[in-house]
Amino acid sequence: MADLFEHVVNLCKRRGFVFPSAEIYGGFRSTYDYGPVGVLLLRNVQEAWWRSMVQLRDDVVGLDAAILSPPQIWEASGHLQNFTDPLVDCRNCKERFRLDKLEDPDTCPSCGKQGTFTEARQFNLMFKTFAGPVEGAGAEVYLRPETAQGMFTQFKNVLDTSRKKPPFGIAQVGKSFRNEITPGNFVFRTREFIQMEMEFFVPPAEAPAWFAYWCQERYRWNVDLGIPEDQLQLRPHDPDELSHYSSATSDVEFLFPWGWDELEGIANRGDFDLTQHSKHSGEKLEYFDQAANERYTPHVIEPAAGATRTMMAFLMSAYTEDEVGGEARTVLKLHPRLAPYKVAVLPLSKKETLTPLAREVLALLQPHMLCDYDETQSIGKRYRRQDEIGTPWCVTVDFDSLDDRAVTIRDRDSLEQVRIPIDSLVGELRGRLES
Ligand code: GAP
Numbered sequence: 001m002a003d004l005f006e007h008v009v010n011l012c013k014r015r016g017f018v019f020p021s022a023e024i025y026g027g028f029r030s031t032y033d034y035g036p037v038g039v040l041l042l043r044n045v046q047e048a049w050w051r052s053m054v055q056l057r058d059d060v061v062g063l064d065a066a067i068l069s070p071p072q073i074w075e076a077s078g079h080l081q082n083f084t085d086p087l088v089d090c091r092n093c094k095e096r097f098r099l100d101k102l103e104d105p106d107t108c109p110s111c112g113k114q115g116t117f118t119e120a121r122q123f124n125l126m127f128k129t130f131a132g133p134v135e136g137a138g139a140e141v142y143l144r145p146e147t148a149q150g151m152f153t154q155f156k157n158v159l160d161t162s163r164k165k166p167p168f169g170i171a172q173v174g175k176s177f178r179n180e181i182t183p184g185n186f187v188f189r190t191r192e193f194i195q196m197e198m199e200f201f202v203p204p205a206e207a208p209a210w211f212a213y214w215c216q217e218r219y220r221w222n223v224d225l226g227i228p229e230d231q232l233q234l235r236p237h238d239p240d241e242l243s244h245y246s247s248a249t250s251d252v253e254f255l256f257p258w259g260w261d262e263l264e265g266i267a268n269r270g271d272f273d274l275t276q277h278s279k280h281s282g283e284k285l286e287y288f289d290q291a292a293n294e295r296y297t298p299h300v301i302e303p304a305a306g307a308t309r310t311m312m313a314f315l316m317s318a319y320t321e322d323e324v325g326g327e328a329r330t331v332l333k334l335h336p337r338l339a340p341y342k343v344a345v346l347p348l349s350k351k352e353t354l355t356p357l358a359r360e361v362l363a364l365l366q367p368h369m370l371c372d373y374d375e376t377q378s379i380g381k382r383y384r385r386q387d388e389i390g391t392p393w394c395v396t397v398d399f400d401s402l403d404d405r406a407v408t409i410r411d412r413d414s415l416e417q418v419r420i421p422i423d424s425l426v427g428e429l430r431g432r433l434e435s
Contacts, residue, residue, distance in 0.1 A: 005185075005256075005258075008186075008315050008316055011330065011388060012186075015388055015389050016037050017038035017389075019033045019034075020032060020033075021033050030184065030189075031190060031191065031192060032186075032308075037340040037389050038340075040370060041334070041339075041390075046307050048221075048338060049305065050062070052221055060200070061168070061169070062171050062172065063154060064172060068131065069149070070142075072280060073142075073149050073153060073277075074142055075280060076279070076280035078276065079126060079145060080126075083124060084123055084124050085122075085123050086100055086121070086123075087099065087120060088102075092108065092113045092116040093111035093113070095110040095111070097117075099117075101182060124179075127142065127143040127145075127179055145176055146176050146197065147172045147173070147197045148199060148302060151199040152277050152300075155170070155201070155277075155285050167202040168201055170201075171196075171197070171198040172197055173194065173195070173196045173307065187309065187311070187312050194307035195305070195306055196305045196307050196310075197304045199300050199302050200214065200300065200302070200303075202301060203289075203296065203298065204296065204297075204299045207268055207299040207301060208268070210301045211266065211268045214266050215234055215250045217303070218252055218266055219232065219252055222310075226314065226317065226333070226335040227254065228317060231255040231317055232253070232254060234252055234253075235250060235251050236248070237249040245272040245273065246267040246268060246269055246270075248267070251263070251266075252264045252266070252305075254317075257316070262309075264305030265303075266303045267301070267302045267304065268301055269299070269300040269301070269302055270299050272300075273300060278297070286298075314334060318390060319332060324415065330388050332387070332390030336433050337433070340389055341370050341371060341386075341389065342393065342433060343372075343391065343394070344391045345365065345397065346358075346375070346379060346382050346383075346395065346396050346397070347375050348397065348398040354399070354402070357397050357401055357402060358375065359373075361407060361422060364422070364425065365425065365429065368430060369429065374386075379396065383410065392411070393409050394409070394410040394412075395407050395408070395410075395425065396410065401422070405421060405423070409428065
């Protein structure tokens, strides 16, 4: 669809998914706030990830590690040394660019002049701040640029307390921060974002097989939540693209309006991280296999996804324009598990006689699922609004409901309407949600 990007960005603002941060002060450089329905969608993305990575498995446990971290962690991980982008400045227009993202490394894309770039400087992407009242050497701390390191530094504590043994994983969802030189494309690349990462510790000989397994699992997760397969691909990295820690990486890529781009990376990190943290901390980060009477450093397979970026892909692939009764409608065909509200309760009219029963239906559903309630405007307009925020089902309470204690469920995608007794409503909707 032409202009899909603009349509989605406009919808996000208009319906309360995503707002520019600090907008009343003119906005604040590529940062965003998630509005009343955006926060629900973003939580549902994280919840769907956690469900598949932790809840439905017995070989992965969770962690929530600190965001502020001492330099030693980033010294050991290699981020202080290697987590850099090459930066050039145009001497003519003073604009700054990432050298590796320039189409022509000799021509400024802003002013068009040739040969005006400075020598490339390596720019570290980590945000540095100071802990305590004194700024300066010894007080530096970093905002984590990835959640991954928490899983490596807590490897021993988790191993000692969780009764897990390789192959097993540690999963974490949380904020990460990168001082990106070129943030952009809405929430695709921001300086503050949410990651969903899992470090899977395996016996070294099993690493290639687990790498292949996690590539397939992560591809499938996106498909199961509604991304069409022709908008999704797994792309192995070329050797010159690999991060400093990786011996193999494949990206799950989504066909964004500007082309294929990364949703998440699955990397074979080998024993790089545990070995580095062992060396730097002096703590042995190994596993002792009693049956084989052998001690080894597990290898790590890491599926690393971005929740904010993945949310954007779900929005892009769900955005649909169709026609209902000769009228254009916009509908977000989000998977019910992801939809901000699962159901909207709509009394047919605002007449006082309907309100008590409509509120009774709402109270019946609320303990089971997130519900919206809307009684203003025509029923047609209220359906359109729910379509635009992706609500899979609307429940209409009408005047007959007062007599027969039945309501109508309208399906967002098929537009099918069925009448069912209020007493069966929870079971019916839960059945639809879980199917
Ligand atoms: N621990 C490995 C790691 O962090 P990464 O490829 O740099 O790998 C993983 O990041 C995922 O985090 C990316 O695939 C992307 O979805 C998300 N991500 C990374 N930088 C981001 C940014 N600036 N804005 C939004 N999401 C980002």
